[in-house]
Amino acid sequence: MTNSLLILPGDGIGPEVMAEVRKIITWIEDKKGVSFDITEDLVGGAAIDEYGTSLSDDTLEKCQQADAVLLGAVGGPKWDDVDYAIRPEAGLLRIRKELDLFANLRPAIVFDALIDASTLKPDVIRGLDILIVRELTGGVYFGEPRGIEDLPNGEKRGFNTQTYTTSEIERVARVAFDLARKRDGRVCSAEKGNVMESGRLWREVVTALHERESFTDVELSHMYADNCAMQLLRNPHQFDVLVTDNLFGDILSDEAAMLTGSLGMLPSASLGAADPDTGKRKAMYEPVHGSAPDIAGQGKANPLATILSFAMALRYSYDQGAIADDLEQAVQNLLGKGIRTADIMADGCTTATTSDMGDALLSELDAIHQKAQAA
Numbered sequence: 574m575t576n577s578l579l580i581l582p583g584d585g586i587g588p589e590v591m592a593e594v595r596k597i598i599t600w601i602e603d604k605k606g607v608s609f610d611i612t613e614d615l616v617g618g619a620a621i622d623e624y625g626t627s628l629s630d631d632t633l634e635k636c637q638q639a640d641a642v643l644l645g646a647v648g649g650p651k652w653d654d655v656d657y658a659i660r661p662e663a664g665l666l667r668i669r670k671e672l673d674l675f676a677n678l679r680p681a682i683v684f685d686a687l688i689d690a691s692t693l694k695p696d697v698i699r700g701l702d703i704l705i706v707r708e709l710t711g712g713v714y715f716g717e718p719r720g721i722e723d724l725p726n727g728e729k730r731g732f733n734t735q736t737y738t739t740s741e742i743e744r745v746a747r748v749a750f751d752l753a754r755k756r757d758g759r760v761c762s763a764e765k766g767n768v769m770e771s772g773r774l775w776r777e778v779v780t781a782l783h784e785r786e787s788f789t790d791v792e793l794s795h796m797y798a799d800n801c802a803m804q805l806l807r808n809p810h811q812f813d814v815l816v817t818d819n820l821f822g823d824i825l826s827d828e829a830a831m832l833t834g835s836l837g838m839l840p841s842a843s844l845g846a847a848d849p850d851t852g853k854r855k856a857m858y859e860p861v862h863g864s865a866p867d868i869a870g871q872g873k874a875n876p877l878a879t880i881l882s883f884a885m886a887l888r889y890s891y892d893q894g895a896i897a898d899d900l901e902q903a904v905q906n907l908l909g910k911g912i913r914t915a916d917i918m919a920d921g922c923t924t925a926t927t928s929d930m931g932d933a934l935l936s937e938l939d940a941i942h943q944k945a946q947a948a
């Protein structure tokens with residue numbers, strides 16, 4: 574079975590970090606006998622320069638056809654003044670919208686070797702492994718009516734609408750329950766049902782789905798989103814999978830990310846509905862960081878967020894969870910040896926370039942692979 578993959582390196586450090594993913598893919602093909610059918614194309618500013626738009630129709634069609642899309646990052650000062658409609662970020666948003674990628678997965682994992690990179694006390698975050706599932710295509714960011722209007726008294730009024738339908742809530746909650754089954758079996762759902770009707774409906778629908786679709790092996794709890802923001806800092810270990818809407822998810826996932834302390838380490842996945850015939854979901858994987866124009870082209874970019882995003886693709890799109898485990902273990906081992914790019918540098922560690930990191934990771938993968946073969 575071919576595993577089709579569309580690579581969109583994008584702008585800034587995107588192409589640099591993607592080159593390291595390519596090394597990993599070649600290693601997997603050679604050593605694990607899993608092959609990928611790879612296509613590469615342009616997105617963001619690079620696509621504006623070449624095609625006059627940040628995502629061409631042809632590239633979008635390739636996104637629709639691929640088992641997974643792996644995106645680097647888009648944007649940079651060169652395109653700051655382009656027309657708003659074709660700005661680099663518009664390409665990214667168009668992929669999310671057209672593929673209907675409604676579930677955004679943001680893991681917050683604290684690697685032992687990087688525990689000091691967090692501003693929180695080591696005891697609070699040691700061994701942390703939370704998965705935030707954020708609804709991505711609905712809620713107040715898209716709800717109508719919206720706008721800014723003039724009032725008769727000369728004031729202006731800005732307004733947005735928070736809306737969620739039963740099916741929108743169910744499909745993202747289902748993803749959360751499914752993922753919890755492969756983890757620690759716990760889902761916490763966050764909303765503001767104490768002050769918002771949409772939050773009350775959210776809680777009702779999640780609770781009903783939990784019963785109706787026999788997710789009762791998964792432990793479900795509910796929390797108001799403001800309390801959740803506090804609990805994430807107070808005792809983050811109480812969470813396994815956290816499911817929430819678009820707005821709260823935007824904020825809570827950034828907060829959870831910062832528990833880990835390092836932008837260059839954070840992967841993400843955005844998933845669509847499962848195909849009724851194949852069970853496969855449309856999917857895009859991307860690091861949380863941007864195109865980092867300040868360090869682009871200098872070999873300073875940390876490629877691990879993009880490599881860990883590819884590990885998520887291995888797990889969720891290619892059913893290669895064991896290789897994903899090895900890749901994540903290799904990252905742990907590499908960090909444990911003190912090999913670091915500047916963004917995660919600490920006393921006594923060795924400075925590595927983007928390419929050094931990729932090479933060192935290959936050595937760690939080799940070591941894990943050889944150990945497994947010898948066993």
Ligand code: NAD
Pocket residue numbers: 586645646647648649650662665836837859860861862863864865866867868873874875876878914916
């Ligand atoms: P950024 O994430 O690009 O950079 C923030 C800081 O973190 C910079 O100092 C950068 O050098 C550093 N950094 C980021 N990723 C790193 C990595 N892998 N290794 C080492 N250091 C890293 O955010 P920004 O500076 O606010 O935005 C720069 C551009 O990226 C803008 O055009 C913005 O619109 C765009 N952006 C794109 C995405 C995306 O493609 N998903 C996300 C955020 C920002």
